[in-house]
Amino acid sequence: MIIVMNTQATPEELQEVIDWVESQGFKTHVSKGEERAIVGVIGNDRPLDSAQVELMTGVERTMRILEPYKLAGLNVHPEPTLIPLNGLKVGGNQLTLIAGPCSVESREQILETAHAVKEAGATALRGGAFKPRSSPYSFQGMGLAGLELLAEAHQATGLPIVTEVMAPEQVSLVAQYAQVLQIGARNMQNFNLLKAVGQTKHPVLLKRGMMNTLEELLMSAEYILSCGNSSVMLCERGIRTFEKYTRNTFDVNAIPALKARTHLPVIADPSHGTGHWEYVGPVSLAAVAAGADGLIIEVHPKPEEALSDGLQSLKTERFAELIPKLRAVADAVGRKL
Amino acid sequence: MIIVMNTQATPEELQEVIDWVESQGFKTHVSKGEERAIVGVIGNDRPLDSAQVELMTGVERTMRILEPYKLAGLNVHPEPTLIPLNGLKVGGNQLTLIAGPCSVESREQILETAHAVKEAGATALRGGAFKPRSSPYSFQGMGLAGLELLAEAHQATGLPIVTEVMAPEQVSLVAQYAQVLQIGARNMQNFNLLKAVGQTKHPVLLKRGMMNTLEELLMSAEYILSCGNSSVMLCERGIRTFEKYTRNTFDVNAIPALKARTHLPVIADPSHGTGHWEYVGPVSLAAVAAGADGLIIEVHPKPEEALSDGLQSLKTERFAELIPKLRAVADAVGRKL
């Protein structure tokens, strides 16, 4: 940390700051400019509280030098994390392809979708049993019955199940039925839930909140990692902006910006990232070109009858048609599908 | 709902839309413009899924006519909701003043603050025992010990306690110690938690998420109301913008915009709304002038030693100095403090 004194700070105030910092077990290094002094704080095992320093008389502000995450960062873990899933490794050269409906709606719907996406080449099946909906009057998911149908689809196809868990007390239940636990965007900073999934051995698909920074996403991953679960996939699913032609703005920059900082795999969600099925294809291709490790795509046999997110769901045949295009772009950037 | 057909829609496509809407139990009313037809959907007991309609051939888009909330709205409940608290009524003519530290840190700290804010004129004491922190390495709150200290402060001063609850399974515990349950900004769309507090009889202070619209805030209140708990206070605490001189942007417009739509009381949080104690005074006065029903302000005896949010906490004496200014502005707009 760097402490910037203000231009009116007296030598006594400077000394008080130095004494206090040193009393906390750090060394200091003072640099006197023409207008103001700057105090470098040396010794980085644990953070000094910037607010405490900034409230001392004579201090103008502090500046952080180090990143706040550790386990999620490349310093500690320079090699990519590879997460085994259905025989491939998420984060490896081959792309992961998670597909399925927004919500489980019926036995027929989930089984039909599971078979279709498997045939098209999907790695895993997504489908929500517990649904976070902004209105209490919207369909809230099938709950336990939905989990059972997902388990049946897993049995029938062998595809691992990716499904959302919404509360700490649901974790053990969902973990019995699903192979990957999804944390939804609205729960990215539900810290009790992060701790709860951190205590399982299940891989976690952690979605970026719609107005969270990438650093906050990494800090939420850090919660899970620091509980002992090292299998975290980060998911970019679009952020909220003022743009109205799309539901969210897919942040394609996030892919290289995360890859430059973390060893965790990065999955793209072009369905939520755009909100319109017409744009899912182009943005899927873009995500692969930018270096994503995989995609999670909403697919529904009859989107016009979907109980949620129909507008952004691909029909199964359109999903199948997208695969060869994805493969071509993957080849172009040295990846496999 | 209004259904707008596209300019290429055939008469058959129009008829199919009409038939489908009527099959769902609605009446229709068709209006043919020069370029396109428009279908009015009549009968508003329950919503028609806009995505299902928009995916029909020939449909360009749909437009909602009615607000999505009911219990929170003025149509159903035109009179202000008044919530009894410490002898006054939140939402009535007299302003509610909730004050206290961000976190409970020690017996001495919370008791000293409680006595000071009571003497200055506070209605209730705030203080966090469970703290949502973006880093797992930051102070996470004292937990149960913190709740016990809050209960002691309540005993000592008579001030009701406002404290955050972070997970459904914590609700019954926190409800034993606190008079008002706070839902933090990051949990505004933690729907399981909303349902859990909706099943208590405790008043709930519901904070607007930093990325959420006012309509989403009202929908989250609707979750609580629809579970049978009608004592909800809405709290504007600033939204995330690109501005860097302040931690958040306090949305003062939210006060009249909410008052025009809901009967629920609106509380302003200028501490989080600005992030800097120097701006808490001016923004508190602004909130009262704009019609807020109360304030929640972070106060700490020694902000420079606070374990969280020290930068935005007022010293107890500065809080006391603010009260007569608040009273003057309250008088100017016909309210009492």
Add this chain to the structure above:
Amino acid sequence: MIIVMNTQATPEELQEVIDWVESQGFKTHVSKGEERAIVGVIGNDRPLDSAQVELMTGVERTMRILEPYKLAGLNVHPEPTLIPLNGLKVGGNQLTLIAGPCSVESREQILETAHAVKEAGATALRGGAFKPRSSPYSFQGMGLAGLELLAEAHQATGLPIVTEVMAPEQVSLVAQYAQVLQIGARNMQNFNLLKAVGQTKHPVLLKRGMMNTLEELLMSAEYILSCGNSSVMLCERGIRTFEKYTRNTFDVNAIPALKARTHLPVIADPSHGTGHWEYVGPVSLAAVAAGADGLIIEVHPKPEEALSDGLQSLKTERFAELIPKLRAVADAVGRKL
């Protein structure tokens, strides 16, 4: 400036950075931490280009110590700037009240409004002759004819005229008719226009862009000040956010945050700041309570016939009714109206 070396930087790379910085005429001060070295750059007459430094091998990033504005800042000019206008001083204890229609539409409309707002207590008359409209098919203003009507209203009432100038080549024309030149939000970073008004002696009302930070606003003011025109009023008029119940989000924090940094007067525009006339009253009161030096309010005799911004315009009688409320809040915070 502080230069943070990365953890892999070699002593040679460090030395190269030092040599380069010193070759630019600065002194350096090196501080070696446990993980990395930090170079303080001393001598602040002119800025060092951060990008140039950050691209040197071994450099992780740079951090700015000083604010980028000078003339607009309190260091150079600690006393408030007072701008004479119609017998009072903008920025002084008495509040400035600018009122009038969005656009000049007819002789009758502007004269009626001018007399009404004068009688209610306005300091100056606003009205647009050149209108920036997002659509080329919307009313673009009356142009020169509008300026002539404004001049007539000035003659008739004595109220100084505040009107927008949209292009450098319009400045001398508009300056013949108006006492205050307004720079609209969309032109806040039209640097050629800023330079053009900077070369006049007219006071300038500089509106914050809907997407701009306060620092950018101060830098745009700096453009005008650095051309020799020291009479700049800053205007907070709301920023674009994701909120849909209001046209913009009035940033009330901006008032104390600007006051903490600049000597220039701060004027609030609750009409654009909210976009709805129903909210103009509460937000006007809030702005005064927060310390604004004045208000600019859209007033129209018949908003339902206005050619622009009718929704956010107060009727003349509603404007007159607002004045005593504003006066009461002004009194409460020690200001006059």
Add this chain to the structure above:
Amino acid sequence: MIIVMNTQATPEELQEVIDWVESQGFKTHVSKGEERAIVGVIGNDRPLDSAQVELMTGVERTMRILEPYKLAGLNVHPEPTLIPLNGLKVGGNQLTLIAGPCSVESREQILETAHAVKEAGATALRGGAFKPRSSPYSFQGMGLAGLELLAEAHQATGLPIVTEVMAPEQVSLVAQYAQVLQIGARNMQNFNLLKAVGQTKHPVLLKRGMMNTLEELLMSAEYILSCGNSSVMLCERGIRTFEKYTRNTFDVNAIPALKARTHLPVIADPSHGTGHWEYVGPVSLAAVAAGADGLIIEVHPKPEEALSDGLQSLKTERFAELIPKLRAVADAVGRKL
């Protein structure tokens, strides 16, 4: 337009609305729901002012049916606009590649860059002579001398010149030296400037403002088109968000969302879109995969000495290395480079 009456509206109020709308030359079509009436306005040659309607007694709100742009839309012009440039057609199957430094800095710099990007395969040379800078103390561009150097680079390489014009009175000067006129992001709604370039025959590269919607971008294009200049290239260059790891957020969704609405070519600017040269490669590939018609990339022989935007500029050799990767992705999506 649809007019939604409120639930309390009387039959007389409804009739007044109908009468007024018809007095403006429109037909009406009334639809009475269970709670409220809705008035369809028929006849779309010119827009009805929504604010005027919304201020009538009994009206709750209005909803627009038609898009506000015409010439930019696919209804009027369903085929892609192709703009000839250096022997290829911007908007056609072959991708356009515009490259060069942020600013012209010296004869050597611009000539070296021009030769290098030509050799690598660029279609056109970019370079700023007039630079919009947020600080008056930053390098403002070489002005006329810069234009002369660009003309020399054009002579030497045959590459057409793309350069920014900042004010209406500069247009004729810049048009003498440049083949394509660039409107910068900060000037996207400088309507006088849009009209000025609309009166030339030069192709215009119109950059999206950093906080503007796509609809506003189309409306700004409409200004140029409506002045008679039909050669407009839209440029997505990133929008401002709260994300801090990148300078802007490149909106990849904009590419398919614009293609679905307009016939104008869409060019991607990954340099401003990310702000970091390390991310320019991945985001360039993404833009091509998503369907962009071309790229504009900042390239500099020595970014560490650039007077502006060095951090986001590719070295000439890195630019050359990117070309085969771009070509591979272009091939994968059926385009050529």
